[in-house]
Structures are given as C-alpha cells and as structure tokens.
Amino acid sequence: MTFRIRPAAPRDLQSLYEMAKLTGGGFTNLPADKPALKTKLERSEAGFARDDDQLADDLFILVLENVATGQIRGTCQLLSKVGEKSPFYSYRIGALTQHAPELGRTFRADMLSIVTDLEGSSEVGGLFLHPHERAGGLGMLLARSRYLFIRQHRARFANRVLAELRGVIDDAGGSPFWDGIAGKFFGMNFQDADAFNAIHGTGVLANLMPKHPVYTAMLPETARAVIGLPHPSGRAAMRMLEAEGFHHDHYIDIFDGGPSMTAFTDRIRSVAEARETPITRIADLGEDEGEKLLVARGRLKDFVAAYAQVRAEDGGIAIDPAAASAMGLAVGDAVVTIPR
Template sequence: MSFRIRAARADDLQHLYEMAKLTGGGFTNLPPDRDALRVKLARSEEAFSRTTQGVEDDLFVLVLENIRTGEVRGTCQIFTQVGQRWPFYSYRIGTLTKHSEELGRTFRAELLNLTNDLEGCSEVGGLFLHPNERAGGLGLLLARSRYLFIRAHRARFAERVLAELRGIIDEGGGSPFWDGVAGRFFGMSFQEADQFNAIHGNQFIADLMPKHPVYIAMLPDTARQVIGLPHPSGRAAMRMLEREGFQYEKYVDIFDGGPTMIAPTDRVRTIESAADAEFTRRGEGGEDMLIATGQLKNFRAAYGKVTRNDDGGISLDAAGAESLGVTVGDTLSYVAR
C-alpha cells in the first residue's frame, strides 16, 4: 500500500484547505479557513520541534500521504492537554431526583450541566479522510496512528484521552441541538458559531452561555432526540473508538450535542497491545501489522507484513519498508492490524 502517515508541514496547507471544504460543517478542528489552518500548522511545527518532556499545550497535526504522488489525502490531530489556552466546555448529562410524599411519586429529570470536567485530558480529533480514499483501511490507519504516536511520546500526554464525535447536522448545515439550546442565547446560527469557535476559540461561550443546568424535558423534541448521537458519517468512528476501549460517559459537545468518548491513555487497545523490535532484515509474507517508527517530525506509520525472527528482531516486507523509509537497525513499533 502506497500510503503513510507523517508529520504535517507548512506546504501541506493547500491540501488541508481543499479537504476542509469537503467536511460539510460542524468540523471545528478542520475549518475551511486558510489563516486558521496556517496557525494550526505553525503550532504543530512548534510542537514537533520541542524536545523537552512533560505535558504542555501542544498540537500535533499528522497527514496521510500517497507516497507515489505526494498528495495528502487525509489528516488527524492530537492535542496533548485541552483547556489550557481557553476553557474546555462540555455538557454532562445528570439526573435530579425528587420525591413527593403527598403524590406518592418520585420524579427524575435529566439535566445538561455546563462543566470543565475534562480539562487536562489529551484529545484525538480532526480526523478526515478524502472521500475518494475511503477504502482499504486508510481511515483505520489514520485513527490508530495517533495512538502509536502517543505511545512513542508517552511523557507528553495526559492520563486520559478523549475524542469528540460530530453530532447530528441537518441537510441545511444546521444543528437541531444548537437551535434548541445555545442558539437561543447567542443570536447566531450554528454555522456562524462553529466557524467563530474554530478561528477564535470558545471564550465567547464562557461569556454568554447560561451557567444554570438546562432541563432536557424543556427542550424541543428535535434537540432532545439528537443528544449523544453521532453524525451518521461518524458511526463507524464511534465503533472504532469503542474497540479501542473508549466509552461514552454522558458528556456531549456544547455546540451539536455529539458524544464525547473517553479512555485511560494506557488502556487504549493499540497503545496497550503494541510491541517494539529491531528491524533486522527484509522478508516476504508475514502478519498484517500497523507499524510506526521515528520520533516527532520524523514519525511515520504505515501498514506492512511482519515476521518475528529467532534473533528477537522482525522482518518487514519490501512495500512496508519502503512506505516507512526504514533501514536495518531501526526500531519499529507494531500492532496487529
């Protein structure tokens, strides 16, 4: 397979911009705005250049590259610690129970509580695969490469990692959840608020959002029915996250009501199951594996066929070795595909 994951560069801007225009809205981490994307790439370059250890406010942007053509056909992002530049807001679904002796009845109401509970977590997000490449396991390559990157730089990531899934967006690009909740207080459409957030951050949420709990029963049916549901295009991503050990713990996005998935970093399946070995020779055949090598801006990941050798090293097929650009003696991380 002629694809690999690598660190994003400044000259990837046009490719990212063209992909951002295909997202259809509600994709905060990949806005169709050149200046915002340029800032992301500059911030990512700074993160890749920092060699000191410890959890800071870093953003790493990775891209999926066709090594035959040089085209970028997908992207993903990793945030080392959310909630540092500006607060990280979520709605947490809670329950309020009240009992009436006179009526002999107990009432339970579900509430949306505005919270910063998830501040300090790492985040995987910004995953987008070009529509023409949605076959051959490339989406899985993009998603799981993030976990191998975290594993390779574990000291720079938090104890928990989250993933926000895009919520339900209607045919007109609007959000039923936004219209039923926050939109009533902001005087702007979902698309306007989403674009503003992508470019300027969400401090305006802190300034304008009511701090009191919102009773879900008082919301319109259109808003209630989409709380915690992923966009249809994100259902496969939700299943992938669940297979990695992420769980939905009743936190939802404040803009579109999409679910937030959470996992202990060291219990993410790819991180927990991966192993390291020295690349000792090229071979033929072997087990299908996801393989990564290199540190920071030299990080690469790709699919390949691995054979475990008696000397403790591994053999890698020619196509995998070419995709990764590795030579004998390099250390590889690998995990079952």
C-alpha cells in the same frame, strides 16, 4: 499503493484546505479557512520542534500521504492538554429525582449541567479521510497512528484521553441541538457559530454559555432526540474508539450535542498492546507469509507510520520492501507494531 502517516508541514496547507471544504460543517478542528489552518500548522510545527518531555499545550497534526503521488488524502490531530489557555466546557448528562409522597409519585428530571471535568485531558480529533479513500482500512490507519504517537511520546500526554465526535447536523448544515439551546442566546445560526469557532476557537462562545443546568424536558423534541448521538458519518469512528477502550461517560459537546468519549491513556488498546522490535530483514513477503500490521517509528518530526506485511523471526521481524521504503527503514532499525 502505499500510504504513510507523517507530521504535517507548511507545504500541506493547500491540501488541508481542500479537504476542509469537504467536511460539511461542524468540524472546527479542520476549518475551511486558510489563515486559521496556517495558524494551526505553525502551532503544530512548534510542538514537533520542542524536544523536551514536559506536558504542555501542544498541537500535533498528522497527514495521510500517498507515497506514489505525494497527495495528502487524510489528516488527524492530537492535543496534549485541553483547557490550558481557556476553560474546556462540556455538558454532563445527569438527573434530579424528587419524591412526592402525597401524590404517590416520583419525578425524574433529566438535565444538562455545564462542567469543566475533562480539563487537563489530552484529545484526539480532527480526523478526516478524503471520500475517495474510504476503503482499505485507511481510516483505521489514521486513527490508530495517533495512539502510537502517544506511546512514542508518553510523557507529552495526560493520563486521560478524550475524543469529541461531531453531533448530528441536518441536510441544511444546521444543528438541532444548537437551535434548541445555544442558538436562543447568541442570535446566530449554527453555520455562523461553527465558522466563528473554527477561526477564533471555541473558547469565546463557550465562555458566554449560560452556566445554569438545562432541563431537557424544556427543549424541543428535535434537540432532545440528538443528545449524545454522533453524526451518521461518525458512527464508524465511534465503533473504532470503543474498540480501543473509549466509552461515553455522559459528556457531550456544548454546541452540537455530540458524544465525548474518554479512556485512560495507558489502557488504550493500541498503546497497551504495541510492541517494539528490531527489523532483521527486508524481504518480499506474500500475503500468506506473516500478517499485515500497523508499524511506526521515529520521534516528533521523524515519526512515520504505515501498514506493512510483517513476519516474526528470531530476534525481530522481516518487513516488506514497499513499507520499508515508505518509512525509510533499514535492517537494525527499531519499530513499534500493533495488529491491524
């Protein structure tokens, strides 16, 4: 069974909507709202259609397609520059240390300060894989295809990339972090705020957040306990980000407290280690011949990526027929590869 990554198209709206209903909330990049998804697809189409190399406020949506059935089984997104139209807020975890010689004590107060430090970064996010497909490395295919897309369009992305991981959500769909801070100001539960953000974007509520530091000692233990922790379903995604060179530099999401991971673009493993090579032969290759690599080719709307069995040869590589067919490859085409 062969899967490929390709740009999303208007015909994928229903498939994306069906997947959005499976996310369980707290997933504002993939709202379970058809008009909002349609708007995102239109914005993505505009980004793929723009063929210059200027860094701008683009959104690119990619989908994972089963080549045999045409079913869409996953999706991911790239934002080329956050904070272009409205401030991009994060909480930065910090501390204030004060000494009291008279008491012979030092007091340390942990605090959350609202900042816009990550403005201007590119962002990878919106990654969702259908529950029935969470095997065979398809999540990694989705995740790493984004970095190959960045490499193929390097001028369209910033020098730093961030990834926001969904924070801890309880069984009822609520957020302990939201309940401890923002919920007290907005008078709405997390589910309502999440639905609002999914349709209107996070900027409206973010602009209304209190701008003074929050001392974590004043938060309920339920909120303190989840600061900087990913949702259990996001732990594997966090490990993949760390393997690519991302790290958690004390930034968290202002709504659910999930960690924001950052990396310098050119140091991301899949960007730095990718190699361009021509196809010299299309041939049946056994599992003991060569190795399985992630392969990508094409720009913008012609971008496609998939796993392929590949063997190095003089002057290029041999590639298996199924992958070549799925990606529309022929002898002489140039592709970009990275180890699985």
